[in-house]
Amino acid sequence: MVINKVLIGNDQSSSLWSKWFSYFIPTTVIGTVLFLIASTIVLSLIPLYIPIKDLSADDFYSSSIDLKYNMLRSLVPTLSENTMVLSSGNLTSDQVKLLETIIQNKFYSNPNFKNLRINISEANIQSTARIRSRRTIQHRLSNEDKVIISQGQVNSTEYDQLQILFRLVRHAPLTKSLISSALVNIFNQIEFNVTTFLALFGDSTSGSSARTISYHVKDSQIIKFNSVNVFGIKDYTGNIQSIYAIQTDNAIYTIKNGQIVQIRSLYETFVFNNGDSDNQYKALLVLKNNSYEISTTYQKPNITFPKPVFSFPQNESVPNIFSGILVELNNKINSRSVDSGTLILNYLDTNQGNKSVIMLNMGGGRYYVPLPTNDSLFDKYFDSNKFRTTITQQSYAYLQLFQAYPIVDICSKVPDSGKSFCSLVVQDMTVTIPEALRTASQHISQFQWQSQSFSQMSDFTIVALVPGEESMIIPLNASNLISVQSNTRAARNINDLDPTKLNTFSAQTNGARGQCNQQTVAGNDIPDDRIIDVGKAHTTVKFSYQTYVIKDNIDVYYMNRQTFSTGCVGASGVTSFALDGDESTIRINVSPNCAGETNTAWVYSIECTNELICEDNICYCGLNQQKSEQILNASQNGCGGEGSPYNFIIEPLGDGWGFTPACNDHDQCYGGCNKIRSACDANFLESMQENCVKFLPIVPLHLSCQGWATIYYLAVHFAGTNFFIPGQQKNCRCVT
Numbered sequence: 001m002v003i004n005k006v007l008i009g010n011d012q013s014s015s016l017w018s019k020w021f022s023y024f025i026p027t028t029v030i031g032t033v034l035f036l037i038a039s040t041i042v043l044s045l046i047p048l049y050i051p052i053k054d055l056s057a058d059d060f061y062s063s064s065i066d067l068k069y070n071m072l073r074s075l076v077p078t079l080s081e082n083t084m085v086l087s088s089g090n091l092t093s094d095q096v097k098l099l100e101t102i103i104q105n106k107f108y109s110n111p112n113f114k115n116l117r118i119n120i121s122e123a124n125i126q127s128t129a130r131i132r133s134r135r136t137i138q139h140r141l142s143n144e145d146k147v148i149i150s151q152g153q154v155n156s157t158e159y160d161q162l163q164i165l166f167r168l169v170r171h172a173p174l175t176k177s178l179i180s181s182a183l184v185n186i187f188n189q190i191e192f193n194v195t196t197f198l199a200l201f202g203d204s205t206s207g208s209s210a211r212t213i214s215y216h217v218k219d220s221q222i223i224k225f226n227s228v229n230v231f232g233i234k235d236y237t238g239n240i241q242s243i244y245a246i247q248t249d250n251a252i253y254t255i256k257n258g259q260i261v262q263i264r265s266l267y268e269t270f271v272f273n274n275g276d277s278d279n280q281y282k283a284l285l286v287l288k289n290n291s292y293e294i295s296t297t298y299q300k301p302n303i304t305f306p307k308p309v310f311s312f313p314q315n316e317s318v319p320n321i322f323s324g325i326l327v328e329l330n331n332k333i334n335s336r337s338v339d340s341g342t343l344i345l346n347y348l349d350t351n352q353g354n355k356s357v358i359m360l361n362m363g364g365g366r367y368y369v370p371l372p373t374n375d376s377l378f379d380k381y382f383d384s385n386k387f388r389t390t391i392t393q394q395s396y397a398y399l400q401l402f403q404a405y406p407i408v409d410i411c412s413k414v415p416d417s418g419k420s421f422c423s424l425v426v427q428d429m430t431v432t433i434p435e436a437l438r439t440a441s442q443h444i445s446q447f448q449w450q451s452q453s454f455s456q457m458s459d460f461t462i463v464a465l466v467p468g469e470e471s472m473i474i475p476l477n478a479s480n481l482i483s484v485q486s487n488t489r490a491a492r493n494i495n496d497l498d499p500t501k502l503n504t505f506s507a508q509t510n511g512a513r514g515q516c517n518q519q520t521v522a523g524n525d526i527p528d529d530r531i532i533d534v535g536k537a538h539t540t541v542k543f544s545y546q547t548y549v550i551k552d553n554i555d556v557y558y559m560n561r562q563t564f565s566t567g568c569v570g571a572s573g574v575t576s577f578a579l580d581g582d583e584s585t586i587r588i589n590v591s592p593n594c595a596g597e598t599n600t601a602w603v604y605s606i607e608c609t610n611e612l613i614c615e616d617n618i619c620y621c622g623l624n625q626q627k628s629e630q631i632l633n634a635s636q637n638g639c640g641g642e643g644s645p646y647n648f649i650i651e652p653l654g655d656g657w658g659f660t661p662a663c664n665d666h667d668q669c670y671g672g673c674n675k676i677r678s679a680c681d682a683n684f685l686e687s688m689q690e691n692c693v694k695f696l697p698i699v700p701l702h703l704s705c706q707g708w709a710t711i712y713y714l715a716v717h718f719a720g721t722n723f724f725i726p727g728q729q730k731n732c733r734c735v736t
Contacts, residue, residue, distance in 0.1 A: 061169040062179055064121070067187055069149040069162040071125075071201070088160070091123040094430040095200050097408050099123055099164070101426050106186050108419050113182055117169040125201060126161045147197040150189045162201070200431070211439070214450040215387050217378050218324065218370035220357050222391065223447070225436035231358045232394070233645040236378065238387035239308035240394045242645045245358040248432055250424035252342050252358060252465070255398070257643035258305055260405060262467075264342045268421040269467040270410075271340070273536070283410050284584060285418045286467040286533070291584040293537040294413045301404035306393040308386070310648040322711060324370035325476070325503050326718060327359065327462055332508040337365025337616050339721070341509070344463040345369050351455035359462075360645065364616050364721025371499035372454050388444050395440035402429050402437070457499060466509050468533055468585075474507045481505055502714070516541060516608040517623065525598055528590040532606050537584040542607040544623075546572040550593065550600040557587040568594035576609075610734050614725045617677045621734035627674045628732035634671025639663035639712070641723040650715070657705050658694075659712060662687035666716065670724045673732035677724045685713040 091099065100120045107113045149162065168179060192200070212224045215238060222240060223230035232243040246253040254262040259281070263270040269286040279302075283294040325345060329338045343359040359367040407429045411422035440447070460476040474480075482504040497503050516534045534541055545554055549570045556564040556577070563577050563586070579586070592600045605623055612619050612628055621628050639654025640647035640663075654660055662684055669680035692705035 059169050059171060060174045061119075061167050062174055063167070065166055065168070065183075067151060067164050067166075067183075069151055069164075069190065071149050071160045071162055088125050091125070091200070094403075094434070096120050096123050098427055098430050099200060100166075101408070101411075101423055102192070103186065103190070105419060105423050107182075108416060110185065113186060114416075115170050115172065116178075116182060118166050119169060120164060120166040122163075122165045124163050126163065147192045148189050149192075151187070160201075211447040212450040213387075213391065213444070213447045214452070215382060215384070216372045216452050216454075217382075219372040219450075219452075220360070220369055221450075223395070223436065223440050224450070225439060225447075228433060228436035229358075230395075230436070230440075231360075233360075234387075235308070235310040235648055236381040237310060238381075238383045238385075238390070239310055239648070240387070240390040241308060241310070241648050242305070243394055243398050244360050244645060246398075246433055247358055248428050250428050250432075252344075253428070253433070254342060254361065255401070256361070258303055258401070259300055260401065262340070262342065263425055264465050264467070265421060265424070266465070266471055268418065269465075270425065271467060282536075284535070285414050285421075287417060288468060288470075289531060289585075289587075290417070291468065291533055292415055292418070292582050293584045294410055295538075295582055296409070296413065298406060298410075301401055303397055303401045303404065305397045306390060308390050308393075308648070310652070322370075322715065323500050323502050324368065325359075325460070325505065326362075327367045327476075328482070328504065328506045329365045329367060329464060330506065330508050332510055337721070338466055338509055339363055339365045340467055341365075341367070342465040343367040344465070346459075346461050346463065347457050348459040349455055349457050351453050352451065362719040362722055363725070364719070366718050366721070368718070371457065372452070373499050374452075374454050375500075392441050392444050395437045395444075399434055399437035399441060402433050405429060457497065460497070462505075462507060464507065464509060468531065469509060472509060476505050480507060504718075516606050517611065517613045525592050525600060527592060528588075530588060532586050532588055534579060534584050534586065534606070534608060537579050537582050540576055540578050540609060541586070542574065542576045542609055543604065544572075544574045544607065545602070545604040547602045548600070550597045551595040552600055552602045553591040553594040554602070554604060555589045555591075557589070559583050612729055612732060612734055614728060616721050618675075619725065619728040619732065620674070626734070628728075629735050630673045630731060631733050632671075632731040634668045634727065634731060636664040636667035644719075644723075646715075650712075653708060654712070657688075657708055658691050659688050659709070662691060667727075670720070671727040671731050673728065675728075677720060680724075681713060681716050681720060684716060685709060688712060 103118050107116045210226055214221050217234045217236055220231045222232045227249045229247040231245040233241045244255050251263050251265045261272055271284040272281045279300050280297050281300055282297055285292045331338055345359055346356050349355050357369050359369045362368050414422050462474040464472045547570050551568050551570040553568045554566045559581050607623055638660045640650040666684040669675050688709035695702040695705045
């Protein structure tokens with residue numbers, strides 16, 4: 001991913017983001033005048049107000065407009081030695097939506113046409129070439145390469161013709177001059193980058209691409225298809241158990257429990273939160289200074305994902321699968337865990353070069369990724385047939401998942417400040433990612449095996465992407481390495497990191513963006529101006545403040561207007577106000593020492609009323625930490641958590657060692673209101689150790705049982721928040 005090229009610092013091959021739409025101008029003054037005259041004559045001969053479906057009575061629209069573009073085979077200088085073969089026939093509905101989005105964004109970027117909308121009814125490509133030569137494109141495409149197609153005839157027989165049928169729509173009357181001006185300024189030329197051009201019009205059966213698959217059980221990257229990287233969980237025998245992240249040049253798509261939960265670029269984030277019921281979700285667009293809730297509630301996709309059966313090797317020595325790197329991410333301001341981040345691990349492997357992998361979000365601010373090593377035991381259990389079969393099955397299932405999201409409808413409702421980001425997301429979700437998953441599900445034999453030779457690893461850094469905050473690069477070194485046993489800083493050289501063990505690090509975000517139900521304290525004379533992310537709109541929040549004796553002034557803003565001000569006071573107070581728009585953030589500005597004094601202290605809090613507040617270890621009601629009420633009985637399902645990517649190994653081992661009763665008791669504890677998670681985990685370990693006593697007559701078995709009991713305990717210790725908090729939120733409620 002290009003994100004990594006910039007942040008690793010060693011790859012200068014391309015810029016971070018590619019723009020796939022831009023302003024374009026008429027090629028010549030003469031051409032402009034002639035085209036304007038011709039367009040005016042044509043449009044004067046056709047009716048301007050023919051109704052089209054799904055438009056309101058207040059909309060005005062043009063009649064159907066038919067434009068044709070000639071596309072040479074050698075449109076890009078760097079590809080001049082090769083022939084780009086374009087597909088013939090109608091574009092798919094997804095491709096039409098992408099083309100419509102590209103042109104629509106040109107309208108948005110031009111102040112003269114930003115209120116115009118385009119509805120493309122059909123687009124197709126017809127070949128006028130006498131011979132359709134199929135020569136392989138060997139050049140590695142650069143996102144800086146541009147393709148410009150123009151209307152008019154070309155003195156060549158080697159071109160294809162793109163035909164677009166569309167209507168223009170707006171909420172004010174359409175005039176002939178406005179339509180003619182739009183045709184000249186918007187449609188005379190259309191510009192693409194090479195990647196988008198080939199995604200829209202390229203023949204997928206021609207050319208070659210970067211297609212590799214990695215089978216090592218501890219290499220989280222599964223598929224690389226051009227700019228698309230797919231990360232998931234594998235078992236010892238080669239089964240792909242799940243996919244948890246997909247990375248493109250534009251964004252990182254995080255998947256959890258069979259749903260897309262977050263889409264993150266360097267600067268913007270889509271967060272998909274649960275709606276009013278478990279089978280619904282709402283979309284939240286998080287920008288640097290604002291967040292917007294999409295008012296529409298959507299149904300969650302109901303996709304059936306493959307569940308490959310894993311048979312744990314009996315009486316065999318197998319490597320510990322729970323090894324590698326674990327990062328605990330906390331907020332620097334309030335020390336709370338940050339579980340909404342996307343983390344990228346970058347490091348250097350002397351054999352493989354620079355490596356980059358998306359870390360698995362374990363919940364509770366913990367992020368994990370295994371590290372691949374040259375362990376021959378993996379080859380002993382690996383089955384290439386299972387590997388290829390499950391890649392095919394999982395790719396098809398996740399293809400259905402991405403196609404099920406109404407991303408075009410979601411993006412149509414975002415404010416103008418999010419349109420550019422949305423354009424890239426639409427491109428990814430309708431063309432780029434589906435192409436990669438479809439190819440993997442249908443043509444896995446065309447993928448090459450990635451080298452599995454690993455060597456010394458060094459230069460570990462984390463790129464932390466937290467919604468609403470600037471990206472951070474965090475080195476992993478001795479200063480933030482934690483000893484798991486003592487939970488203290490470990491004093492050893494990071495270059496001696498052992499990839500066969502679990503290496504735990506701590507990291508902190510700047511915490512410049514606050515959250516609802518979190519207390520913010522600034523204790524001296526430093527002004528404070530920050531965004532508070534409430535997490536949803538159309539709700540009521542409670543604002544509490546204390547400025548003590550020395551006077552301070554605190555102002556609260558919502559949607560760029562002042563909602564409340566304390567005035568210049570030395571006092572305390574509580575007030576409530578409604579977030580009645582789609583924006584889900586408020587801004588709080590503190591001006592200390594407003595009366596000219598010094599050595600002040602102040603504190604304020606934003607509380608989302610009647611909501612359960614959950615930390616890593618406990619959930620409670622309100623900032624005064626009142627107890628919650630049990631509304632549903634706790635459930636149990638043996639060993640393994642609902643949606644856990646490691647159930648394939650946790651469930652059979654738990655049954656084999658007799659840990660199931662202890663697991664059920666642990667489930668009951670996690671689902672009980674007002675329980676302390678660490679106490680549940682401690683009781684869980686004690687129960688498993690008592691179970692292992694029955695193996696005392698056979699010392700090796702007893703030691704092995706004790707070892708697995710410790711591993712199970714560490715699993716809930718590090719990842720249990722991912723199940724503790726949802727259990728509390730489902731079974732408990734706050735009562736006023």
